[in-house]
Amino acid sequence: MNITFRSLSLPCLLLASVFVLSGCNSGGAVSAKSSSIGAKSGVGSAKRVGGKSLTARNRTPVARIKADISTGEAPLAVAFDGADSTDPEQRIVGYQWDFGDGIKATGRRITHTYVDEGRFTATLTVTDDQGLTGTATLVIQVTGTAAAKIDSNDAARFLAQATFGPRLEDIERLRRIGYEAWIDDQFALPPTSHLQRVGAQTPGAEGQHGRLDVWWDIAVNGDDQLRQRVAFALSEIMVVSDRANRLEDPADLVTGYYEVLVQHGLGxxxxxxxxxxxxxxxxxxxxxxxxxxxxxxxxxxxxxxxxxxxxxxxxxxxxxxxxxxxxxxxxxxxxxxxxxxxxxxxxxxxxxxxxxxxxxxxxxxxxxxxxxxxxxxxxxxxxxxxxxxxxxxxxxxxxxxxxxxxxxxxxxNHPNVGPFIGRQLIQRLVTSNPSPEYVARVAAVFNDNGAGERGDMKAVVKAILLDPEARQGHIDRADTFGKLREPLLRVSHLWRAFHAQGGRMPDDPAERYTAFHFHGYSDGFRQQAPLRAPTVFNWFLPDYRPAGVLKDAGLVGPEFQIDTESQLPRMYEALTTLATKDGLDDETVAKLSLDREIGLIATPEKLIDHLNLVLMSGAMSTEMRQVLLDYEQRNREALNEEQRVRNLIALIITSPEYAVQR
Amino acid sequence: MTDHKMSRRHFLRLPLAAAIGGSPVLSMMMRAGTVQAADAPGDYKALVCIFLAGGNDSFNMVVPRSSAAHSAYALARQQLAVPRDRLLAIAPTTYDDGVAYGLHPSMPEAQQLFSQKRLAVIANTGMLVEPLTKAEYEQDAGRVPPQLFSHSDQQRSWMRANAVGSQGLGWAGALADRIYPDAAQAPLPSPNITVAGANPWQVGLRGSAYDIPAWGVQELEFEWHEGGYKTDQAYRDLFALGLKHGNRLVQQDAALQQRSMDYSKLIKEALDTAPEFATPFPGKKREERGALGKQLRMVAKLIAVRDRLGAGTGRQLFFVRFGGWDTHDNQVDKHAQRLLHLSKSLDAFYAALAELGVENQVTAFTASEFGRSLTPNNNGTDHGWGGHSLVMGGAVRGGDIYGIMPRIERNSPDAVEDGRIIPTTSVEQYAATLARWFGLDEAGIDAVFPNLGNFSRRDLGFMAG
Known part of the structure; x- marks a missing residue:
């Protein structure tokens, strides 16, 4: 989504649907160069660095910042571009950004989201190969909006249920517009078609690879998150699987089925x-x-x-x-x-x-x-x-x-449909063990959306997400609320929370397009991939009761059916590899954008609170927070900032407290 | 309930103690020592359940070969009928209903095992509460098991060996509970091991089976970045927190993580000592591909290293699953391909057991949620009820058919609902015969198989000793 900011021809219109901007710079782009903000005659901010003796010929680089927008409501995502910076020798080797809100990052082009309101001075420092630097600054004005109506953790919890994973900017936006407006916005978005993209945007991909590449791109980057998330939930109830011999090829067959769930799932x-x-x-x-x-x-x-x-x-x-x-x-x-x-x-x-x-x-x-x-x-x-x-x-x-x-x-019209489908959608999105009252409320909406219509899936989904049990179950039913995160949703969550970017498969000339190339073949994920269940009974049954505390308490835990003693280390190895190494194997490329997190590590408490928000919707216990703080403290000397951030993420996503979406 | 909780807590304490002691292997070796594992393999026994998921059309696995019976069979089965001259003849030692039988042509290894008296056919077993006639079924007079033709329900019922039960225990789980009343004496990581994921068969009071997939186990790797502080300690701290968390799903996940941490090293190291078998398991050649061979190979490896798991003279139950039997369409090719893989896998497994010298101590048996309708749809079949099973091992009185073969014909007097055969032997009779050989006493058998008393034979006689 961030990438689109630069290439939009009508930024205001499109951005408005995403961020509800109050003011939009009509030019779209703003720029600043070093000479305009007090630098002296182009070389004013040049410095000698590191005691190196410079040759007389080397001159200082000149930093220039472009941004697609400089004023707007929080949360404000700004696409910064330092590519217009120049160096007489054309040897710029580094672009360091200080966004002015405590976050720093590196990279020629970078998108940063300002979460809080205020006036921030963004600074770009460019460095040439001799260590000379030039700087430029740009003021970003982030205006306050209607006061946040919703607590951050509550917003994150809602998004964990309604999307493929909360992201900070989505949390902040939801806080301001409220649950119902967010849902209505989502309903209004045009469905992202899988079918139109398979083949067209995955040239050369063999069969199901192209289908999965499109699926992952839409899950991680698509705007119509709610519709796509519901389609995935439905694909685990009304199951079709490409493991069936006759559905392996062509991939359009099962993609066409998924398209049905996307186009009609909210009908x-x-x-x-x-x-x-x-x-x-x-x-x-x-x-x-x-x-x-x-x-x-x-x-x-x-x-x-x-x-x-x-x-x-x-x-x-x-x-x-x-x-x-x-x-x-x-x-x-x-x-x-x-x-x-x-x-x-x-x-x-x-x-x-x-x-x-x-x-x-x-x-x-x-x-x-x-x-x-x-x-x-x-x-x-x-x-x-x-x-x-x-x-x-x-x-x-x-x-x-x-x-x-x-x-x-x-x-x-059978009276069972409301409770039968309602309960399973609740299980897929919110909680494994909904109270009978919750199911009854959702079934009632299935039976009548309030306008005398039966089977209105938009109304059903809204009822599921706005139900008091969905919103307050973590407090009112703390001992039983939530659902084990299934492997595939753990991956989508990681990639959304940290804005993962795909890559190209260098070794396969047939698939040289940008994608995550995550084809679900890893045993670590029990081969879990969309439309790839072992049988029509999905990977797990809605009433699966794993032996142990759940069974003893008469509770179900469907996703535990594929979470076993030997599966778990395998999945955790894959997950921690994704978190720490930006990929999984020779194929999968998913580069995490950790600028915000690295910018926060100087104050580990803040970083862990931030990770608690985007990964755990604030459900981290104080004891767990302390374990992470101690761990981070002991790693200070041994590892660099990025490694420490990545290790913390890996530890969180392999913890029992994270494992259950609550 | 109190006993249950006590024993479970006791059970959970073991691996913890082992882990604190620094070496699960050490504690396990001490335990193995108390039962003299290495020197006394005589008492070791294992049951291996080969679950043919989807509903095996076993009426095409064992087929009438006499002329008249085959003609009636062919009329019922139409384009699915196996030609008479292609059937592989079997000659049962004692069973004689006036009809000759043969196996599907893709099962020559099974034919040979049968003739070597290492394999028996158990005829027409299925879910029953009590013996049931066609008239009783049609007049709603007898007790018909619920949800007869649903995959999920019949798999669960089969694995609980109880057509109407709701106690939620699988019969392998119940066997382990009773044979090891003191969990401290049980093999590690559990007497119940599944090579095919979670299943209802192995759910007992003390938990479900430990999962060891065909590809083996691995330990969680913590060296994400060289030189970092002990990540494994932080990880352990986090799941220790999970164990006492207020949310039960978190607790469940933490307990699973703990089991995994406690045992994966032990199992991995044990498996590293497993021998390579001289007999190849099927799966390399394209036409022999299937999911069963590699799973049975893992079972054989686990049996080979059982001393290291404290099972030297103990009892183990293994679960493997081979899917794809739900042949609603394209049955002729699909079914033949699966029977071929099944036959070759059984053969390889027996050979591997013989290499280990435990062929008389390990019994493998097939199960499937139901048979299939006799009359075909376009080119497949639908969910049935009764069906035949195979039992293999040195302790099996092989080379024979047990139970009663049904009449396979159009409008069979043995069939209801348009070609679905009523079982004549209950799954409980089948399972109880295996359980008795395994070592369950008669009181235990009555407790685990509550409807067994409704049937005249408590033991089908296919196990020796």
Missing amino acids: HFRDLLEQVTLNPAMGIYLSMLGNDKPDPETGRRADENYAREVLQLFTIGLVELNQDGTPKLVDGKPVPTYTQADIENLARVFTGWSFDNGGFDKQWVKKGAVVTRPMVPYDEHHDSGEKVVMGTHFPAGQSAREDLAMALDLIA
């Missing part, structure tokens, strides 16, 4: 369900694509795969639920939502669909746009006999489309 549930059902990747994954009508002659039956899983996993579950998500009990026993006969009838409903390529039997032709277009009906392969599904009569003679519409209406 209406009935539409989402139809798009999911008719997506060809889902059609292949759960074998509805090419599901032929039964043949009494041979005994061939309709394929039950999709019929069963759409009910069991995507919409209503196995047993009837109260609105609060608890099972209805009759004589002390749960009541099944459907029978085997219902499945067999619903399987017949789902017959007759295949690729939109002119032939039911051309199921193996999976090329081009056809792999992302919804499946189409071939009525001669549809079982048009009468059917009864969960008590609803489907008359004989209906077309494939009529049967499908009737079935999806039936399913989407």
Whole structure:
């Protein structure tokens, strides 16, 4: 996002949607050069450094600062550019910045966010290869805004739930505009398309690599964080996986499925369900694509795969639920939502669909746009006999489309959907063990958004995030609140919190575009990657109860299913490598921007408080803070500033207190 | 509840004590010494559960070979039918229902193991509360287990060996609890080891299985930057804080980190001493690829180094998982490929056990959440109920079929719901037979398998001794 500041042709318009600027410099860019701020005749600030004797010919460099903006509301992100600095010998070797708010950094171009209001003098010092320096300064005016309504930690906690990871500037902005306005802003942003970018922006990438490169870029840098985060949550409920043989290639197949979740995840549930059902990747994954009508002659039956899983996993579950998500009990026993006969009838409903390529039997032709277009009906392969599904009569003679519409209406209107989907979305975003009351409140909004509409996913997501339990659960239910962070979200969090930049893969001529090149193949992440679950049951089940304190207390911990004794050191090695070495292996490049953190290390308390905010939403115990302070104290002599910052980050992200998003 | 908490606390104290003492290995060697591991391998026993996740179409794994029976089979199975002349004949020692049987053509190694009496077929097992007839099922007269055709529910039920139970213990977990009432005597890191991640089978009162994946274990590396202060100490301090944290999820994570810290070094060093097996495990050639071979290889390595884990004369339970059996489509190729890998993996595993001289002390058995529908859909099958299993080992009365083979035909009298076979042997009978061999006493068997009394046979007879 920061990078866009420089290249924007309409900075005010676009920035306004992101930062709500009160004043915008119409020129967009401002600049200052050394002579304008009191330097004497171009060489005034030259110094001899380090006792070196300089040759008579070397002259001092001249620093010049450009910035895309110099005035605005906090938090103000300013893209500084020192590239116009000059040296008569053209030998500038260093660019040191002091932003005037206690933070220092190096680099020719750099973006810095001013968090507090005030008048700051940014200073650039350029150094040539002989040690001569030139300086320039620029005043940045950061105006106060409406007073922050929200505590920083609360804002960070909200963003941990609603995005792929909080960043300081997002925290500060949220504090000022409030939760609901933030959500509404997010809803208003156009969806970032994965499909349009795969291929176009990943030239030469082999199949799924390009898909993952686009996914990671959008997760870390995309503006429509909430929509993308919900899409990812849905991808763990309505699962499609590229591990299935027939979905490995082309990558557009599963990308097209993800696109459905991005485009419709915040729409209406009935539409989402139809798009999911008719997506060809889902059609292949759960074998509805090419599901032929039964043949009494041979005994061939309709394929039950999709019929069963759409009910069991995507919409209503196995047993009837109260609105609060608890099972209805009759004589002390749960009541099944459907029978085997219902499945067999619903399987017949789902017959007759295949690729939109002119032939039911051309199921193996999976090329081009056809792999992302919804499946189409071939009525001669549809079982048009009468059917009864969960008590609803489907008359004989209906077309494939009529049967499908009737079935999806039936399913989407089932009273289980609200609590079933509501609870799982709560688990994916907020907490593993929501109270029945929380589930009931969200289910009520699913049933009626207040305007008489059912299945309004925007209203559902808003209800989940604004619920008092989501906002206060860390206090009111401190002993059970939260969720174990899953491996993939730990990575996205790290990269967002510290503004990671990707790189190019130098060794692979086919993939010489900038990306993280993080393809999830590392065992350290249990091969966790978007749309790569081992089965339709995802990496973990929503009711998984790990043995130990959770099981003893009757609590679930879904993500613990992939967090095991041997998995853990493997994942931690990968995470700490990412934190300390800007990459993981020969492929992955993710350079963290740690200028702010390095600038704070002179006062370790401040640095740790800052890390506590962006990584732990302020949930760090005083004891943990003390362990980190002691550790930092003892490393002072042995390690340089950057190493010390990185070690602290690595220690935090491998700690139990961090492991649980609270 | 009190006992439970006591024993768990006791259990947790062990690795801590070992860690404080500086060497988990030392404490473990002292323990191994008390049971004379190296000199008395005679009492060692292990069970290896090979879970075929997804629902194995075992009616195409063991197939009628007599002419009439095969014709009826082929009519039911249509394009999925294995041609009669390609079946690999097996000759059961005692089982005789008037039908000859054969194995799928991609299982020559299994055929040989069968003829060498190292492998037995357990016919048509599945989840049952009590014996059930077709009429009872259709009239809703008997006790039908809930959620019969759901993967997740049937996997869990199978692993708990209890069609209706809700106590939440797996039968391997319960076995370990009962065989080692004193956790201090149990092998490290646990009698239950999984090579395939968390699973319900190995959940006992004292926790779940320890996870040792096929690629082995590693210790957490702390030398992020050379010369820094002891990061491992800070890391330990942080998870010690987690153990007493007020949030239970934090506690859970900290306990996991502690287990990992305490044992990974011990396991890694033990595995470093494992021998290379002369027999190659399948997986190198493309057509032999699969997830099972390397997992069984890890099990064999762990068995080889069991002395170092205090299991020299003890009892261990291993879990491996081989997925991809949910063949709703493209079944002919997918299923054959998996059976091939299964057959070769079983063969290699037996050979490795023989190299170690423990082939009579280790029993491997297959399990799958359900069989599949007899009649196909387009080119696959749907979730069924009963299915056949395989048991392998020197202690198995191999070369025979146990239980009752169902009639595989259109509208089979043994099938309900359009071609789903009603089990004739309960998973509890199957599991109890294995548990008895493993050393569980009769009182324990009644406690662990609560519905066993509903069936006439407490022991299926396929284990010797």
